[in-house]
Amino acid sequence: MKQLLILGAGTAGTMMSNHLLPKLNKNEWQITIVDQYKTHYYQPGFLFLPFDIYTENQVKKVGKKFIQKDVNYIQKKIEKIIPKENKVELEDETLNYDILIIATGSKIAPEETEGLIGPLWKKDIFDFYTYEGSLALRNKLRNWEGGKLVIHITEMPIKCPVAPLEFAFLADTYFREKGMRDKVEITYVTPLTGAFTKPTCSNALAYLLKEKNIHMESDFAIEHVDNDSKEIVDFEDRRIPFDLLVTIPTNMGDDVIAKSGLGDDLNFIPTDHNTLQSKAHENIFVIGDATNVPASKAGSVAHFQAETLTDNILLYMDGNPLKKEFDGHANCFIETGNNKALLIDFNYVTEPVHGNFPFAKIGPLKLLKESVFNHWGKLAFRWIYWNMLLKGIAIPFVHRNMSFKGKVFDIKSDKN
Amino acid sequence: MSVKTIAGVEVNVSEEGYLENMSQWNEEIAKEIASELGIELTPKHFELINYLRKKTADKEALTIRSVGKSGIVDVKGLYELFPKGPLKFSSKIAGIPKPTSCI
Numbered sequence: 001m002k003q004l005l006i007l008g009a010g011t012a013g014t015m016m017s018n019h020l021l022p023k024l025n026k027n028e029w030q031i032t033i034v035d036q037y038k039t040h041y042y043q044p045g046f047l048f049l050p051f052d053i054y055t056e057n058q059v060k061k062v063g064k065k066f067i068q069k070d071v072n073y074i075q076k077k078i079e080k081i082i083p084k085e086n087k088v089e090l091e092d093e094t095l096n097y098d099i100l101i102i103a104t105g106s107k108i109a110p111e112e113t114e115g116l117i118g119p120l121w122k123k124d125i126f127d128f129y130t131y132e133g134s135l136a137l138r139n140k141l142r143n144w145e146g147g148k149l150v151i152h153i154t155e156m157p158i159k160c161p162v163a164p165l166e167f168a169f170l171a172d173t174y175f176r177e178k179g180m181r182d183k184v185e186i187t188y189v190t191p192l193t194g195a196f197t198k199p200t201c202s203n204a205l206a207y208l209l210k211e212k213n214i215h216m217e218s219d220f221a222i223e224h225v226d227n228d229s230k231e232i233v234d235f236e237d238r239r240i241p242f243d244l245l246v247t248i249p250t251n252m253g254d255d256v257i258a259k260s261g262l263g264d265d266l267n268f269i270p271t272d273h274n275t276l277q278s279k280a281h282e283n284i285f286v287i288g289d290a291t292n293v294p295a296s297k298a299g300s301v302a303h304f305q306a307e308t309l310t311d312n313i314l315l316y317m318d319g320n321p322l323k324k325e326f327d328g329h330a331n332c333f334i335e336t337g338n339n340k341a342l343l344i345d346f347n348y349v350t351e352p353v354h355g356n357f358p359f360a361k362i363g364p365l366k367l368l369k370e371s372v373f374n375h376w377g378k379l380a381f382r383w384i385y386w387n388m389l390l391k392g393i394a395i396p397f398v399h400r401n402m403s404f405k406g407k408v409f410d411i412k413s414d415k416n
Numbered sequence: 417m418s419v420k421t422i423a424g425v426e427v428n429v430s431e432e433g434y435l436e437n438m439s440q441w442n443e444e445i446a447k448e449i450a451s452e453l454g455i456e457l458t459p460k461h462f463e464l465i466n467y468l469r470k471k472t473a474d475k476e477a478l479t480i481r482s483v484g485k486s487g488i489v490d491v492k493g494l495y496e497l498f499p500k501g502p503l504k505f506s507s508k509i510a511g512i513p514k515p516t517s518c519i
Contacts, residue, residue, distance in 0.1 A: 161518050235502075
């Protein structure tokens with residue numbers, strides 16, 4: 001029996017197991033998936049949990065529910081991948097593989113920034129990229145009396161790069177609805193050149209920051225957190241004071257990638273941008289946040305990758321050349337507060353465009369434009385995630401590659 | 417996209433003045449862009465610029481962290497070479513695209 005081994009049962013790993021199972025000959029291939037954690041989180045929900053929009057139970061389920069019974073599901077810690085021997089060491093056993101799919105994701109690494117995990121951590125400094133962080137932040141916000149709220153990105157790349165901005169927008173609505181917006185000063189701090197780095201987006205969306213009275217601090221690369229003065233400090237000693245810091249710490253791939261010598265400085269695995277084969281080993285494929293491909297680290301990207309990777313695994317099994325197909329396609333809802341959202345659709349080379357989605361001229365969703373429809377789309381997506389996406393059921397009319405029908409490319413920046 | 421003459425050479429630049437095609441770059445262009453930004457280029461600058469260009473040609477994402485581990489400068493040193501906006505100014509001078517996020 002040949003072994004197809006998947007490491008990680010998050011969004012990408014679970015999808016791969018569900019896509020591949022019906023396509024493989026059960027007498028020839030055994031699928032095994034390894035993940036030490038029992039809970040599967042709906043990570044986009046971590047954005048809503050702090051604002052009491054979602055409850056705890058809406059963002060987590062038992063992971064086992066999503067793995068089919070013909071798949072060998074092992075809940076153990078992964079210790080090391082040994083590509084030369086086609087082996088993976090777990091805490092108390094060693095698995096052999098013929099094909100390995102790495103879907104170990106990314107995680108926050110607050111220890112990378114001096115002073116982040118200090119006396120103020122989880123008191124006045126929070127993350128919302130973990131379930132625990134998001135929940136602790138919700139409890140903090142429920143009783144917070146106001147002051148300087150600083151939303152801060154440590155360094156790129158991060159999972160779901162628009163989430164911090166959505167957090168700022170939702171915070172504006174949240175404090176307004178609580179009748180305390182005048183007591184809160186919201187500042188958005190980024191290491192990039194601004195909240196919007198692409199001309200189409202800065203042109204279409206710059207009004208959002210003004211409308212919501214969100215201050216902007218750009219080109220800020222944090223050096224340390226001063227816990228005594230409650231300031232974040234950059235390498236040029238620029239200081240930004242906070243009463244409540246919501247930070248997105250450095251995002252890194254799993255430690256097992258570093259231990260196995262498979263990653264870059266951030267433990268992300270060098271991966272072919274279009275085939276998703278690892279660059280170093282032909283029988284290792286990588287999907288989702290674990291790759292170093294310059295696409296967004298987001299569930300929608302993993303979803304589109306999964307379709308290409310499924311085809312490529314089957315091609316590889318039969319000794320055929322791989323499809324150079326994945327185009328970096330991402331399709332993301334962006335909450336803008338006040339029960340509205342934007343929808344963006346883009347890939348490696350094409351900036352987010354205007355137009356309708358998924359049907360040209362009809363929509364019903366509007367790209368790069370605020371609408372209530374898009375907000376409903378984002379909320380409906382939780383159901384789609386649990387009931388379709390994870391199970392590998394195709395979302396109707398949404399193609400793995402970016403479609404150019406019904407989209408407008410003539411947006412010019414104000415700077416012209 | 418527009419065409420601009422920098423150091424006597426016609427190059428394609430983005431709306432924000434970043435070169436659209438890194439192969440149109442040369443050291444004289446780098447010096448002229450740098451002087452517009454108030455930076456005088458030293459051999460150390462060029463060592464870093466060449467590193468950034470190589471990484472970009474290899475399609476590797478550039479981060480402040482990776483530059484800090486390049487062995488050429490640490491992050492503090494990067495700020496000293498390109499004050500106020502290390503990645504954006506160094507990218508502009510190196511003739512490579514501006515570091516962006518997805519929007």
